[in-house]
Amino acid sequence: MRKRPFQLLPRQNPNFSPTATNLHRRHRTPRKRKPPISSCLVSASQPSAATKPAVSTSASAKSREVMEMEAKYMVGTYARSPLVLASAKGCRLHDVDGKEYLDMAAGIAVNSLGHCDPDWVEAVTEQAGTVTHVSNVFYSIPQVNLAKRLVDCSFADRVFFTNSGTEANEAAIKFSRKFQRHSNADKKEVATKFISFTNSFHGRTMGALALTSKEQYRTPFEPVMPGVTFVEYGNIEETKQAIVSGMTAAVFVEPIQGEGGIYSATKEFLQVLRDACDDAGALLVFDEVQCGLGRTGHLWAHEAYGVIPDLMTLAKPLAGGLPIGAVLVTERVAAAIRLWGPW
Numbered sequence: 001m002r003k004r005p006f007q008l009l010p011r012q013n014p015n016f017s018p019t020a021t022n023l024h025r026r027h028r029t030p031r032k033r034k035p036p037i038s039s040c041l042v043s044a045s046q047p048s049a050a051t052k053p054a055v056s057t058s059a060s061a062k063s064r065e066v067m068e069m070e071a072k073y074m075v076g077t078y079a080r081s082p083l084v085l086a087s088a089k090g091c092r093l094h095d096v097d098g099k100e101y102l103d104m105a106a107g108i109a110v111n112s113l114g115h116c117d118p119d120w121v122e123a124v125t126e127q128a129g130t131v132t133h134v135s136n137v138f139y140s141i142p143q144v145n146l147a148k149r150l151v152d153c154s155f156a157d158r159v160f161f162t163n164s165g166t167e168a169n170e171a172a173i174k175f176s177r178k179f180q181r182h183s184n185a186d187k188k189e190v191a192t193k194f195i196s197f198t199n200s201f202h203g204r205t206m207g208a209l210a211l212t213s214k215e216q217y218r219t220p221f222e223p224v225m226p227g228v229t230f231v232e233y234g235n236i237e238e239t240k241q242a243i244v245s246g247m248t249a250a251v252f253v254e255p256i257q258g259e260g261g262i263y264s265a266t267k268e269f270l271q272v273l274r275d276a277c278d279d280a281g282a283l284l285v286f287d288e289v290q291c292g293l294g295r296t297g298h299l300w301a302h303e304a305y306g307v308i309p310d311l312m313t314l315a316k317p318l319a320g321g322l323p324i325g326a327v328l329v330t331e332r333v334a335a336a337i338r339l340w341g342p343w
């Protein structure tokens with residue numbers, strides 16, 4: 001039976017994402033002056049945090065105390081909203097003064113079960129009292145169980161776990177390069193380059209950042225990983241030309257873009273990516289860190305399109321608020337990794 005038609009997610013406020021603050025301005029802040037805290041929802045086009053008052057004047061004494069400590073002790077990478085949250089339940093949040101808020105952001109698509117879901121609390125508490133971290137040199141029962149569940153409900157044959165979405169994309173970058181080396185072992189030069197798209201966001205570590213289109217995220221940290229070409233999201237002709245046999249290792253795409261605005265791909269666009277990757281021997285990576293895990297009404301956003309990737313990256317709601325990421329891969333990709341160990 002066909003699944004019900006794909007529906008767009010409600011449009012989010014693009015300014016709500018944690019925007020990197022103007023680091024070089026902050027750097028010049030005189031040591032004794034308190035670094036400022038910006039007011040709510042600062043975007044790159046708004047006045048810089050450095051011109052804003054130190055602490056929101058409307059904040060309570062309790063809130064101000066926390067904001068001032070944050071400004072004093074933490075590295076200023078986020079333009080935070082002037083809201084100090086103390087507790088939460090379901091879709092409601094409470095600040096330090098007991099004021100209630102309806103949580104429309106869910107930690108930017110992280111707390112998909114709501115806050116402090118009773119089953120989640122029970123599972124986390126039970127596991128915390130049993131065993132938490134074990135090194136990757138040993139086996140872990142919950143890790144293997146989760147891998148099986150992800151395989152059972154997806155296109156993938158195998159899973160690799162990380163701590164975040166950006167690391168999942170880093171792993172996908174490395175897997176793609178290794179896959180190309182393995183598949184073209186007889187060739188002198190193998191494909192090492194990547195295609196990404198306008199309005200994309202793939203994370204803040206150096207490889208994932210190189211795949212992220214927003215220049216203001218990348219420029220302060222350049223040089224980032226070379227070899228990335230950005231193509232207009234949805235532009236079929238440009239995309240076909242950009243994916244080149246022997247050059248393109250992989251194409252990274254969000255089936256529905258989150259951070260860049262809620263732009264959804266068309267079926268035709270994703271199908272063109274699939275076909276062009278197959279023709280060129282490139283891998284197709286779906287970044288479902290933000291659009292996956294049930295947010296579209298399907299478990300995976302790509303289900304609505306009927307186009308299957310070679311790799312899919314996940315994170316955000318996978319552990320209901322605890323840090324986790326994953327790369328799901330086909331056997332063909334996994335085989336190239338295994339044969340070429342060690343990492």
Ligand SMILES: Cc1ncc(COP(=O)(O)O)c(C=O)c1O
Nearest residue numbers: 164165166201202203289290315
């Ligand atoms: C599509 C997408 N990919 C990757 C990431 C990075 O995930 P993380 O913040 O867990 O590193 C995000 C985060 O917003 C995202 O939206």
